[in-house]
Amino acid sequence: MTYDAKEAWTKDILNMPTLAYPAEYVIRIFKGAYPRLNLDKNFRGRKICDIGCGDGRHIPFLHTCGFDAYGIELTEEIVDRVKENLRPARLPILDVRVGSNDRIPFGDVFFDYLLAWNTCYYLGEHADFAGYVKEYARILKKNGYLILSIPKKTCFIYHGSERIAGGRAIIRNDPFNIRNGEILRIFDDEEEIEEAFSGFFDRFVFASVHDDCFGYDYHWHLVVCQKR
Structure with missing residues (x-):
């Protein structure tokens, strides 16, 4: 049976009973102070796109930071669920569209920040990773920030x-039975990324x-870079 990412992720997200909390390290990156991360924290009125926004969990948090937050997801069903999940928050901007890593439905140099949290490495059988990078650069302003999380090769x-x-x-062995059959871009180290x-x-x-989370090896690269 051929793996169908749209079917797998639509089923998973529609089965979520409630909106999940934002990822811990998303909060840390935007709110924390670190000696090696000199992130411009003047977020008020800046535009950010959450690429592969899932159930919408990051969008209210990004709004509280001051962002005008946008999102994309793979199917209309997921986008409808995100809008339903976020309706009680009454956000001033709620623009979530159907899109993918290689087709992001926003104009050139539209965003100040891009968040690709656990999304940029999903390839499918024929996808071109270099095309993903080019598409990210297309929609991001000069000196805009790209924020990524990418699993290490030792990740569960x-x-x-x-x-x-x-x-x-x-x-082949996803314990959550979402990714089995999916093709991912795997990186050996930071230099390759x-x-x-x-x-x-x-x-x-x-x-x-590098976290042992009760039996799951949560091993991730976190990356912040800027468009040339």
């Missing part, structure tokens, strides 16, 4: 996976999450 997602050509892995994005981005700052 890759346990039992099959490595194939082109820096890719086929997921920087190389993949450096055609359009520079000023890379990396952090590392």
